[in-house]
Structures are given as structure tokens and as C-alpha cells.
Amino acid sequence: MSHETNPLLIPLHVSYIQNLGKNKNDLIYHLTAHLRMNAIYWGLTALCTMNHREALDRDEMIDYVMSCWDEETGGFGAHPDHDAHILSTLSAIQILVTQDAIGRLDIDRVVKFILSLQQPSGVFAGDSFGEIDTRFSYIAVNALSLLGRLGDLDVEKTVSYIAQCRNFDGGFGSRIGAESHAGQVFVCCAALTILDRLDEIDTPTLSWWLAERQLPNGGLNGRPEKLEDVCYSFWVLASLSMLKKVHYIDSDKLISFILSAQDPEGGGIADRPGDMPDVFHTHFGIAGLSLLGYPGLVDIDPVYCMPAALIETLGLRKGWQSLERRMR
Amino acid sequence: MHGVRRARQTQEALEAKRLKDQSKLRDYLALSDDVLARKKQKDWSREALRATTQLLQVNPEFYTIWNYRRHILVNGIFPESTPEQIQDLLKDDLSLTMAALKIHPKVYWIWTHRGWCLNNVPSGPGVDGEGDPRGWEKELWNQELFVVEKLLDADPRNFHAWSYRRVVLASLPVSKPETSELAYTTRKIESNFSNFSAWHQRSKVLSSLWSTGRLDQTKSKEEEFDLVQNAMYTDPRDQSVWIYHRWLIGSEILDREIAVIQSLLEEETHSKWCMESLVHYKRLLLHNHAALVDKSALTRDCIHLLEQLRKVDPGRRARYDEIEITRL
């Protein structure tokens, strides 16, 4: 690690996340309301990974989540009065599970909402307007698994669509015919992992493609010949964990890259060094560091992107492998 | 947040900005409260439509408002409009989303709304056998291909634009020959060999042209090797071309020989060596080229061949059993 790079500034990142909810007088806070539910999940999970779950008030968080319930559709919106969408619905479920508050949820209704979004082709839509994406298939599989309701899913149809999105480079795209992209590789690998269908993955080819995401500066990109970005740290590493190939990445160089994207004054992590931090990159940067065995962090489950111990308690742990936790 | 540089600002500068934003914030909150209140009351008036236009111009990421806008159009405005008026309204929305995409080319919701507009073009201008009832549709979809090309000129790697391009190509009322899409990828690749998105698209188009026999595979492959070698020599550090090269080499020899043996088997229907070799080469395809092949079809073929082999060569049935049980 280069001597100019700071270590992970945990107390600073904790206060950065705590302060995010206190900027209600800022225009940007309101312009990003459509991401609020996801942002709370990112913040909470980052705090769990830094072992500071208590830094945000639990009851207040649960009340907020429940205030985003859309009674008409049976899903969650991103903010009160925003329409239900599968993206915010998964975040809501993940928050409730992490906070041990799933009892507040009308599970039957939310399962019905999720299943209603499956299309005849097997892929899922994000809402009733029908935008389709393998991201939504993963979200459905993840959510149903967390709720213990995978039995209600047409697994064959779900897997069949994902399998058709596999490209010759071993990766997966957002739809049939779409280019491989590290984010889509993550969602497809994780969905197939949860459904115990890793046989649909061409492991040697895909792990080659994933290993080639690392650039000379240590960072990872999401597609060939693109720039590095901290958020891909998690998507690439999580996919490699599921394939048990994290050691294909130069971990020292990637750790340095993620650490160099920290804002050493205000806290938070950005997409790359010198940029404005946000909670999304803060969460995925820290999650990446956890998979790389960075000292002092808590294990994160690469399949569900939630605390590993919690997923283990729920009996949902799959056979992934991350790097061993370093002592210092 | 991507690519926004971090600027250290003094406390005074931050305070000044906050003050300046205060009036913007008040206006934004008033507008957004007004629109959400109208939405709750199912206000589907033209006034409500105008309010959504205003709000979406400020914040095109507010997905709930795009949804509401579609409800206003479908439930409130289309029913009292002529087909000409509907066509004009949709054109307005295409302009609105175009302006938004110029600033936010990676916002999913804007792309989704465009797709919705195009899928709702009324039939016309021709009616009752006079004129072309799909005239409007043709006009707008053809124009859409032009629009997507403009956006790919601005960012040749934008995967939203590529994904949308595939939707447009599949939806054109009068479809374009795939050879013209091949020519498009040639132009994109020749202007920048690093554009893996174009190489990817090319692999899909060629697969389809070859499998339907619209392009002679042997001759076309030779041309591809020339193109690839040219790119390799231009910049051997560029991974796009190496990934494409691997696809091109792919399973060529195996495919060719399997085809030869398959036709021999049609003449020599009980040939043990034909069947044994087919199982062997098909298993090589399955194991070494998993991403390129239809796994379930190949597996089925092998099981069928092994069944035949047990009949024509019963002395070695134990080995055939073992291949089927353990190594398919």
C-alpha cells in the first residue's frame, strides 16, 4: 500500500452516513428522494460492515420504511407517496430483515406484488409499466428468498431467461442480446447462486473476463476498455466470490485504489479519487474491502449484499468464498 | 454520482450557495407537493400534465411523475383527443425526453418513457384502406433509429443507447436487413477499435446471419479475421479485439467436424465410430465452449447417442453408462 493513502477512515465514514439524513435544507437532498429507500439500505449495510449498526436510529428507520408502503400495489416506493417499484421493495425488505423487523411486513401481499411482475418470458419487470431487466429478476429472487417464499417462484422460467442473457465472453447482459456488464454479471450470478443453478455459468470464461476488469491503477471497470470505478469493486468481487476466484484480483492494489477514493475531510467514498463521495460508492467500496479481507471489517455476504452472519442465521448461506480477514 | 470533482469550499461559500438554493428549494418543494397532491386526487387534467412537464424538466429522475404522466395521458387526455392530437402529444413527449436525455443519457426512466410513447402511436394517418394506417408508426420508429445514432455518436459505449437500439431494430414496422446493422458496427469499429459494444453487437448480428445462411460463413469469417488482425496490429493493448478474436476462433473446427460426422452418420446409421466420436466432440464443446453452445440441446444429443451406443456396442456399455452419469 502506498504511504500517502489513508487507512479506512471508519469514524469519519460513520459520521458521513449519519449526516446524510440531516441535510433536509439542501436542494440535492430533495432531488434524490427517488433513491431514498436504496440510500438507507446502502447506509445501513455500510454501517453494519463497519460494525456500527447502532449509528442510525432503528425505530425511526423502520417507521420510515413502513411509511413508504404503497397500499394500492402491495410494494414499497422510494419515499412516501412515491409509486411502488421492485427496486425500493427489495431495499425495504433488506432493511426490515437487517433490523429484525420483518414482522411489520404483510408478506403475502408483497410476495404477490413481486410475482405479478414476472413476464411470460421469465424475466421480471420493475413495475406495472413493464421495463424488464435481469436486475429485476435478481431482486425478485433475492426478496423471495429472504421472505422464505422461493417455493412460489417458477424457477425454470426464471433461470431460462437469465441463461439466454449469457454472452460468448461468459458474462451476462440486462436483456437477451445485451452486452456483458459487471453489474449484470453480479445480478445474474447471484440469482443463479440463490437458485442453486451455477451450472448455467461458464466459470472459466467468466472468471477470465472478470479478472480482466482490473486496470493498472488497481481499480476495476465494468466493461472492457472503460474507466475504473469503486462501485465495480463490489460487483466484480462478489461475482468472483461466488465462483471462488477472488484471488484472481491483485487485492493490495485494489485496496489502495478504494482507499484513495475516500474523502479524507468530509468522509465518504467516491467513484474515483478526487471526486465527490456519495452513499452508494461508500457502501460498495466498503463492501468490496470486506470481501478483500480488509482488517477490522465485518463479513458481508456477496450473494445478498447483507451481513454474512445474518444470512447464515437465516439458513441462506451459499458456498461462496471471500479472502480471509487480515489482522492488520 | 459519477465523475463530479470534489471541490473544497470555504464555510462561507457553502453558506452562500445554500442561501442561493433556498428559493430554488422552496419552488421545487411547492411544485412537487402540488403534483403529488394532484396525483393522489387522480387529477388527469391538462393542467396536471403541464405541472408534470415542469417538474420533470427540473428532475427527470422522479420516476413516480413519469408514471403519473402516463396515467394522465391514457386516462384523461387521450380519450378526448383525435388520433392526430394523440400523435402530436406523443411527439411533445418525445421532445421532452430528448431534451432530458441530452443532459442525463443514463437515466433509465427517461428511456422507458420514450419506449412507452412509441408503443402507443395511434394508427394513421390513413384510414379505411386509404393511405397508410401505419404511417405515423413508421415515421416515429424510423426517426428513433436516427435519434439513437445521435446518442451513440455522443457516447459510443452508452449501454442504455445500445440496448434501446436493439429494441428499435426489433420494433421497426418495416424491418431493416441485418446486413445494414453489420455495416453500422463496421463504421463504429473503424472509428474506434476499442468500442467493445460494437464488437459485441457484431457478434450477435453475424451469428444470426450465419445461422440463417444469409451470409456465407466461411467467406465472412475470413473477412472477420482480416478486420481483427488489423485491429490487433493497430493497438495490441486493446482487450476488445482479443475478446472478439476468442469468439471468432471459438469452436470452429469442432463445429465443422461435427457436421461432417453427423452427415456420415445419416448414411451409416449404425456406425459406432460416428456415434462415439460425436459424443466425444460434443462433450468438448460442452466443457470448453459452454458459453457458445445450447447446453441442454447438446446434452440431450449426447444422451441419445449413448443410448444408441449401448445397443450397437454392448460390450462397452459400462463406459457409456459412466460417461452419462458422471461426465455430461
Ligand SMILES: [Zn+2]
Ligand atoms: Zn460507480
